[in-house]
Amino acid sequence: MFRTLWVWIGIPLIMIGIVAAMIIYSVNNPTDSIVERMLTYERVFRVIRQHASLLLISMTGATIVGVLGGIMLSRPSLYRAGRVVETIVNIGQTVPSIAILALFYTILGMGFRVAVFALFLYSILPILRNTFAGIDGVDYSIIEAARGMGMHPLRILTKIELPIAFPIIVAGFRTAIVINVGAATLATFIGGGGLGDLIVTGLAVRREMIILNGAALAALSAILLDYLIGKAEERVVKWS
Amino acid sequence: MDQLLRMIVDLLMTLGNGTLLSTQNEARGDLRETIDWIIRRSDRILDLMVEHLWLVLFTLVIAIVVSVIVGIFISYYETLAQPVLGVCQVLMVIPSIAMLAFMVTIFGIGFTSGVVALVLYSLLPIVRNTYTGIRELDPAILESAKGMGMTERRILFKIKLPLARPVIMAGVRTAAVMMIGIAALAAYVGAGGLGELIFQGIGRGHRPMIIAGAIGVSIIAVAFDYILYYGEKRFSVEGRTREGN
Numbered sequence: 001m002f003r004t005l006w007v008w009i010g011i012p013l014i015m016i017g018i019v020a021a022m023i024i025y026s027v028n029n030p031t032d033s034i035v036e037r038m039l040t041y042e043r044v045f046r047v048i049r050q051h052a053s054l055l056l057i058s059m060t061g062a063t064i065v066g067v068l069g070g071i072m073l074s075r076p077s078l079y080r081a082g083r084v085v086e087t088i089v090n091i092g093q094t095v096p097s098i099a100i101l102a103l104f105y106t107i108l109g110m111g112f113r114v115a116v117f118a119l120f121l122y123s124i125l126p127i128l129r130n131t132f133a134g135i136d137g138v139d140y141s142i143i144e145a146a147r148g149m150g151m152h153p154l155r156i157l158t159k160i161e162l163p164i165a166f167p168i169i170v171a172g173f174r175t176a177i178v179i180n181v182g183a184a185t186l187a188t189f190i191g192g193g194g195l196g197d198l199i200v201t202g203l204a205v206r207r208e209m210i211i212l213n214g215a216a217l218a219a220l221s222a223i224l225l226d227y228l229i230g231k232a233e234e235r236v237v238k239w240s
Numbered sequence: 241m242d243q244l245l246r247m248i249v250d251l252l253m254t255l256g257n258g259t260l261l262s263t264q265n266e267a268r269g270d271l272r273e274t275i276d277w278i279i280r281r282s283d284r285i286l287d288l289m290v291e292h293l294w295l296v297l298f299t300l301v302i303a304i305v306v307s308v309i310v311g312i313f314i315s316y317y318e319t320l321a322q323p324v325l326g327v328c329q330v331l332m333v334i335p336s337i338a339m340l341a342f343m344v345t346i347f348g349i350g351f352t353s354g355v356v357a358l359v360l361y362s363l364l365p366i367v368r369n370t371y372t373g374i375r376e377l378d379p380a381i382l383e384s385a386k387g388m389g390m391t392e393r394r395i396l397f398k399i400k401l402p403l404a405r406p407v408i409m410a411g412v413r414t415a416a417v418m419m420i421g422i423a424a425l426a427a428y429v430g431a432g433g434l435g436e437l438i439f440q441g442i443g444r445g446h447r448p449m450i451i452a453g454a455i456g457v458s459i460i461a462v463a464f465d466y467i468l469y470y471g472e473k474r475f476s477v478e479g480r481t482r483e484g485n
Contacts, residue, residue, distance in 0.1 A: 094461045096421025099454035102438045106447045106454075182335040186425070189442055199341045203429070208345045215345075218338035226333045 007231060012224055019220045026209050035207050043198075044213075050112070050193035051221065054184045058119035059177060066124045066176070067169065070131025071157065082132055089125045097122060097183035105190040115192025119183055123176040130172025134165025167237050174229045181222040195221065270447065277448035285437070285452055292433035292460065295423050299355050300416055303362040307415075308408065310363070311370025312396065321371060328364035336361065336422045340429045354431025358422055362415035369411030373404030406472060413468035420461040424453075434460070 023044055030036035073082035104118040138161050146156045162169075188196035198214025278285060314321040331339075339360065343353035377400060385395045401408075427435025437453030440446070 091462055094417055094465045095458040096424055096461055098421065098424050098435065098438060099457045099461075102442065102450045102454040105442060106450050178333055182337075185335040185337050189439070196335075196337055199337055203341065203344065211341045211345055215338040215341040219334040219342075222333045222335050222338075223330055226329075 008228075012228065015220055015224055015227075019216050022216055023213055026213055031207070031209055034205055035209050038201055038205065038207070039198075039210050039213060044217075047193060047195050047197045047214075048217070050197070051184055051195045054112075054116055054119060054187055054192060054194050055177075055180060057116050058123055058184075059180055061120045062123040062127055062176060062180075063173065065120075066127025066172070067131050069124070070128045070135065070169075071162075073128075073132050074135040074161075082136075086129060086132060089129045092122075093125050093129075097179065098186055098189070101183065101186055101190050110191035112187075112192050115184075115187035115190055115194075118190075119180055119187065122183060123180045126172045126175040126179065127169070128172075130168050130175075131165065134168030134172075135161045137168070138164045167233070170229075170233050170236050174226070174233060177229060178222065178226055181218075181225060185218045274448040274451050278452050281452075285434075285456065288432070288434050288436055288453075289456060289460070292420070292423055292435075292457070295351075295354060295358075295426065295431060295433050296416065296419050296464075299358040299419060299423075300362070300412070302355070303359045303415060303419075304366060304412060306359060307363050307366035307411075308370050311367045311408075312374065312401075314367070315371050315374040315400075325364075325368055325371070328367055331360050332364040336425050337428070340422075340425060344429050349430040351431050353429050354423065354426030357426065358419050361422055362419055365411040365414040365418070366408065367411075369407045370404065373407030374400050376407075377403050409468070409472045413465065413472060416468060417461055417465050420457065420464060424457045 026035075027039055027041060027044070030039065072078060073085055100122050101115065101118050104114055108114045108117070142160060142164075143156060146160050151159070184192075184194050185196035185199070187194045188200050195214060195218040198210055199218065200214075202208070202210030202212075202214055310324065314324050336357070339357045340353060343357045347353045347356060381399060381403070382395065385399050390398070423431070423433050424435035424438060427433050428439055434453050434456045437449050437456070441449030441451075441453060
């Protein structure tokens with residue numbers, strides 16, 4: 001019990017505490033007037049809020065579309081298309097996130113929505129691929145047996161294929177979220193805001209204090225999310 | 241050369257006019273403008289591309305040397321393996337722009353920051369693959385090598401590393417592809433490369449520039465992935481003989 005509390009609440013709180021202390025210190029002790037103006041609580045909260053909504057909206061959409069798409073592609077009638085899509089997804093994942101964001105900027109212009117859309121499309125890829133691979137990897141004799149027992153295809157999907165593929169889908173989700181947090185810090189280049197905003201501002205005015213705070217926040221968000229999902233993943237693997 | 245390219249483009253454009261692009265006048269104008277710009281500035285784009293490749297290859301060499309040594313080290317000192325891999329994992333999770341920003345506060349703006357950030361990023365895939373590649377060798381092989389009286393050093397260089405090579409190569413491939421994307425960001429901290437086109441283009445609202453930069457980076461990444469994929473296949477001679485083909 002104590003161990004669970006420590007893993008789920010203790011360690012994350014310590015991480016948050018260190019960064020929060022750093023931010024409070026730097027907001028209260030600015031090195032000069034520029035830092036004082038650029039680094040305020042409102043601004044920090046605003047970029048955190050922007051970052052969170054970037055992540056939340058794009059990840060929710062990507063999870064829904066990715067899982068549904070993966071399920072659809074793994075149906076026997078679409079299986080050939082699934083192989084083709086897998087290749088395309090593999091190439092798509094090789095393309096760097098900054099290139100994706102920049103290309104969407106040239107097509108759709110600046111702004112929060114464009115950033116969300118680009119992140120959404122980019123994070124579909126790992127989820128879609130892993131869902132497809134997970135369901136594809138289910139031993140065919142199990143499905144055959146289920147069919148022999150007279151199970152409906154929908155029941156086969158929900159009772160056999162998805163539970164067996166679940167750990168792989170979660171692994172895809174974890175990859176997607178790590179990529180997404182990294183890419184969300186780049187959203188600021190196309191006017192999407194987020195934690196990258198502080199880093200870019202800091203680099204522009206050459207104030208290390210702002211850079212450090214922004215980088216610490218971005219690193220914290222990524223490490224924390226990866227840590228929590230990693231722990232959840234361990235659970236899932238143990239449980240299934 | 242320029243004229244030849246222009247002719248090819250004109251030909252393509254006239255073909256395109258009739259079919260694909262005739263409905264989208266604006267898009268056609270954009271495409272035309274982009275191709276024109278790319279031809280006009282092809283020398284600069286090539287320069288930046290070479291700079292990009294130089295940054296990636298230079299870093300890759302350092303990264304391979306450092307990571308393989310670390311990987312070998314932790315394969316001998318098992319207790320250190322999990323902590324070292326954990327640290328590498330955390331380094332890789334940190335968003336790339338945050339890592340570059342940290343490096344700027346330490347090394348200042350320029351090439352060094354980019355190189356150090358890239359090396360730190362590529363640690364995990366190569367260290368992990370070196371470690372698992374060595375760990376997962378058949379103990380019988382190592383035992384027989386020892387039985388033949390080979391020294392530990394010879395076992396490492398004649399048996400462990402050659403047999404782990406395909407796995408290490410897979411890690412190098414992952415690292416290289418990742419590096420190309422991050423090297424594009426390194427332009428933001430003054431390390432040069434194709435990222436410069438992207439950032440300058442966004443700054444000026446110059447679309448052809450952004451498209452040239454983004455597509456250039458993507459092409460390099462995909463090309464590297466393919467080249468290293470075939471390299472991997474060629475290098476894994478051991479795997480082929482074992483399966484008998």
